[in-house]
Amino acid sequence: MTAIDDGHVGTSDEADRDVAARSLTARLDRQSRRKTAWFCAVLGIGVLVLGFTAGGLSTRLAVGNGSVNSLPIGAPVWVFGVVAGLVCLVSAVVVFRQDGTGGRRAGRLRGGLLALSVFAAIVGVVAWAARGEQASLSGILALSVTASIPIILGSTSGVLAERAGTFNIAIEGQMLIGAFLSALVSSITGSAWIGVATAILGGLAWGCLLGVLTIRYAVSQVVAGFVLVGLAAGLTAFLTEQVMVPDLATFNSPETLGTLTIPLLSDIPVIGPALFRQSPLFYVAVLIAVVTQIVLYRTRTGLRIRAVGENPAAVESSGVQPRRIRFWATAASGAIGGVGGAAFTVGSAGQFVAGMSSGLGFVALAAVILGSWRVPQAAASALLFGFATSISGVFGLLKVDIPPALMLTAPYVITILVVSGVVAKGKGPAAAGGSI
Numbered sequence: 001m002t003a004i005d006d007g008h009v010g011t012s013d014e015a016d017r018d019v020a021a022r023s024l025t026a027r028l029d030r031q032s033r034r035k036t037a038w039f040c041a042v043l044g045i046g047v048l049v050l051g052f053t054a055g056g057l058s059t060r061l062a063v064g065n066g067s068v069n070s071l072p073i074g075a076p077v078w079v080f081g082v083v084a085g086l087v088c089l090v091s092a093v094v095v096f097r098q099d100g101t102g103g104r105r106a107g108r109l110r111g112g113l114l115a116l117s118v119f120a121a122i123v124g125v126v127a128w129a130a131r132g133e134q135a136s137l138s139g140i141l142a143l144s145v146t147a148s149i150p151i152i153l154g155s156t157s158g159v160l161a162e163r164a165g166t167f168n169i170a171i172e173g174q175m176l177i178g179a180f181l182s183a184l185v186s187s188i189t190g191s192a193w194i195g196v197a198t199a200i201l202g203g204l205a206w207g208c209l210l211g212v213l214t215i216r217y218a219v220s221q222v223v224a225g226f227v228l229v230g231l232a233a234g235l236t237a238f239l240t241e242q243v244m245v246p247d248l249a250t251f252n253s254p255e256t257l258g259t260l261t262i263p264l265l266s267d268i269p270v271i272g273p274a275l276f277r278q279s280p281l282f283y284v285a286v287l288i289a290v291v292t293q294i295v296l297y298r299t300r301t302g303l304r305i306r307a308v309g310e311n312p313a314a315v316e317s318s319g320v321q322p323r324r325i326r327f328w329a330t331a332a333s334g335a336i337g338g339v340g341g342a343a344f345t346v347g348s349a350g351q352f353v354a355g356m357s358s359g360l361g362f363v364a365l366a367a368v369i370l371g372s373w374r375v376p377q378a379a380a381s382a383l384l385f386g387f388a389t390s391i392s393g394v395f396g397l398l399k400v401d402i403p404p405a406l407m408l409t410a411p412y413v414i415t416i417l418v419v420s421g422v423v424a425k426g427k428g429p430a431a432a433g434g435s436i
Contacts, residue, residue, distance in 0.1 A: 032110070033095055033096065033098055033110065034096070036095050036110055036113075036114055037092045037093075037095040037096035038092070039092075039114070039117075040088045040089070040091045040092035040095060040113065040114065040117040041088065041089060041092040043088045043117050043118070043120075043121040044084075044085040044086070044087070044088030044089040044091075044092065044117070044121075045085065045089075046121065047081050047084045047085045047088065047120070047121050047124030047125065047128075048081050048082065048085035049081075050077075050081055050124060050125065050128040051077055051078040051079075051080060051081015051082060051084075051085065051124060051127075051128065052078050052081060053128075054076075054077035054078060054081075054128055054131045055131075056076065056078075057076070057077055057131040057132045058074055058075060058076050058077065058131075058132070059074070059075065059076075059077050059080060059127045059128075059130045059131055059132070059133070059134070059135065060072045060073065060074040060130075060133075060134040060135075061073050061074075061080075061123070061126065061127060061130070061134070061135055061136075061137045062134060062135070062136045062137065062138065062139075063137050063138060063269050063270045072134060077127050077128055077131045080123060080124055080127035080128075081124050081127070081128065083120070083124075084120040084121055084123055084124030084127075085124065087116060087117060087120040088117040088120055088121060091113040091114070091116060091117045092117075094109075094113060095110050095113055095114075098110065111377060111380075115380060118384055122140075122144075122387055123137065126140055126394070126398075129394070129395055129398045129400045130398050133398065133399075135398060137270060138269070138270055138271075138272070138273045138274055139273070140390075140394050141270065141271070141273075141274035142273050142274040142277070142278070143390040143393060143394060144274070144383065144386045144387040144389075144390050144394075145274050145275060145278060145282065145383065145386060146278065146279065146282070146348065146386075146390070147386040147387070147389040147390040148382045148383045148385065148386025148387075148389070149278075149279065149281055149282050149285050149340075149343045149347060149348075149386075150175060150340040150341070150343040150344060150357070150360055150364075151340075151360055151363055151364050151367055151382035151385050151386055151389070152282075152285040152286075152289060152340075152379045152382040152383075153285050153288065153336055153337065153339050153340030153343065153364075154171045154175065154336075154337060154340045154360065154361055154363075154364025154365075154367070154382075155364045155365075155367035155368050155371065155375075155378035155379060155381065155382045156285070156288055156289045156292050156336055156375055156378065156379065157171055157174070157333045157334070157336040157337040157340065157364070158171060158333070158364055158365050158367075158368040158378070159292070159296075159368055159371070159373055159374065159375050159378050160292055160296070160305075160329055160332060160333045160336065161207075161329060161330050161333035162309065162368065162373055162428060162429055162432045163296060163305055163306050163309045163329070163373065163429055164305045164306075164308050164309050164325060164326045164329030164330060164333075165308055165309040165312060165326050165429060165431040165432050165433075165434065165436070166210070166211070166214060166221060166326060166329070166330045166333070166432070167221045167222065167225065167432055167433045168207075168210065168225065168330065168333050168334075168337070168365075169221065169222055169225030169226060169229070169362075169365065170206060170207075170210050170224070170225040170226075170228040170229055170232075170334070170337075170361075171333075171337045171340070171361035171362075171364055171365065172229045172232075172357055172359065172360070172361025172362055173206055173225075173228045173229040173230075173231065173232030173233070173361070174202075174203040174206045174207065174232070174334050174337030174338050174340070174341065174361070175203075175337055175338070175340050175341035175344070175357040175360065175361050176229075176232040176233060176236050176341060176355075176356075176357050177199075177202040177203060177205075177206050177232050177235075177236065177338060177341060178199035178200070178202050178203045178337065178338030178339060178340065178341025178342050179199070179236075179341035179342065179344040179345045179352055179356060179357065180202075180236040180239065180240070180341075180345075180352050181195070181198045181199050181201070181202040181338075181341075182195035182196055182198055182199040182254065182341065182342040182345050182346045183195065183244075183252055183254045183345040183346065183350075183351065183352035184198075184243070184244070184251055184252070184254075184352070185198040186254035186255050186345070186346050187250065187251050187252055187253050187254045187255075188250070188251070190255055191255060192254065192255040192256055192257045192346040193257075195254055195255070195342060195345070195346045196257075196281070196284075196339065196342045196346060199338040199339060199341050199342035200335045200338050200339055200342075201335075201338070202338050202341075203334045203335045203336065203337045203338015203339065203340075203341065204331055204332075204334050204335040204338065205334070206228060206232065206334045206337070206338070207330050207331040207332065207333055207334015207335060207337070208327075208330075208331045208334065209228060210224055210225065210228055210330055210334065211326070211327040211328075211330040211331055212327075213227075213228075214330075214435070215323050215326055215327050215330075215435075215436060218435045221433050222433070229361070233354075233355060236352075236354060237354040237355065240252075240352060240353075240354050241354075244352065248351070252351050252352055253350070253351065254345055254346050254350055254351070254352075255346065256345075256346050256347070256348070256350050257279055257280045257281060257346055257347055258279075258280075259277060259278065259279060260277075260278065260279070260280045260283065261276065261277045262276040262277070279343070279347045279348065280347075281339070281342065281343045281347040284339065285339070285340075285343075285379075286379075288336055288339065289375050289376070289379045292336075292375050293374075293375040293376060296375070304320055304325050305325055305329050306429070308322045308325045308326050308329075308431070308436075309429035309430070309431055309432055310429055310430045310431055311430065311431060312326070312431055312436045316436075322436050323436050326436065337361070340361075340364070341357065344356050344357060359412065360389070360411075362415065363385050363389075363411050363412070363415050364382070364385075366381075366385070366414070366415040367379075367381040367382045367384075367385055368381075369428075370384075373428050373429065384414070385411050385414065385415075388410040388411040388414050389410070389411045391407050391410050392404045392407035392408050392410070395407055
């Protein structure tokens with residue numbers, strides 16, 4: 001009788017846990033729908049207001065590549081605002097009316113409508129900023145994509161680490177190390193790609209340090225991450241002053257990767273110049289994101305990585321070493337962060353400047369949250385942060401009467417909104433941030 005009772009109790013406990021898990025999932029999905037709907041609605045109202053404050057001025061948006069395919073679309077600013085606003089508001093209504101039973105298909109629809117709303121809002125904002133003038137939408141998108149390259153790499157790094165249970169707050173430090181080493185080695189060797197390879201090794205070393213501190217010595221992941229960021233910032237600043245500054249021509253004049261143009265595809269209106277006339281590191285970033293997604297969701301190694309991020313004790317009970325898996329995932333995450341650092345130097349600017357990552361490693365973590373800890377969504381979120389990062393330069397080119405210093409705060413304001421749950425709030429890996 002006792003055994004039967006115990007069996008009933010066990011079954012009842014399992015049923016209760018299953019009901020609780022389903023209830024939590026439904027509640028998080030409902031919160032996500034509401035927040036996405038409100039976000040789209042706010043975007044719509046914002047571009048509507050901007051459109052009607054343009055004073056009847058018109059805008060011409062060139063949607064080609066600046067040559068054969070230039071197709072300037074001219075209309076009053078309020079027309080752009082109304083169209084963009086309606087797209088956002090309709091998207092908000094559709095998302096809000098979802099009943100939560102659509103599963104992954106509903107989630108993909110929600111993500112697609114969010115991306116469409118963000119794109120429409122960007123068009124509306126650009127039309128308002130260029131009121132009375134002409135602006136190249138393709139050029140602005142190209143600037144945004146270029147600015148998003150280190151964020152795409154940083155967010156991919158963050159997803160990989162967190163799926164294994166490591167909160168990689170050290171991405172900022174890995175970027176700085178990668179940027180410094182790529183500039184230094186490229187200057188000495190005359191090869192930008194050797195500089196990128198060195199950045200990978202530097203990021204890998206920083207990832208290994210994070211793994212040793214958090215896994216071997218059980219140091220708090222947040223504390224260890226901030227320590228490594230501070231160490232990277234101080235070390236690169238010191239070495240820049242002592243090594244690079246005395247002889248810039250030898251140690252801080254790196255070769256850059258230039259621009260890679262893909263024939264035919266680069267001639268597609270709007271997206272052609274933005275996506276297919278880019279730094280080679282953009283295609284490297286996309287390739288790394290694709291490979292990471294395949295490894296995480298199509299291989300046994302990826303299954304083990306995700307299992308360690310959810311329940312390391314269960315993984316250990318199956319005979320697999322969770323510490324080893326988490327360590328190497330963290331190390332690989334650091335290597336990806338190092339490539340993100342190379343994007344600042346050999347991928348664009350050339351010379352290394354102390355602190356040049358400007359907090360974008362932390363912005364990449366916000367992209368991870370906004371992307372619900374999934375590589376494709378995080379990479380797409382990075383494009384939004386890329387636009388926010390480049391908005392100061394865009395508004396400067398369009399001669400918008402807003403202080404550039406104020407515009408520089410845009411990506412960090414969005415970061416605060418994301419991490420505080422105002423824009424998005426999801427549930428990350430259960431064991432992320434904990435020790436094994």
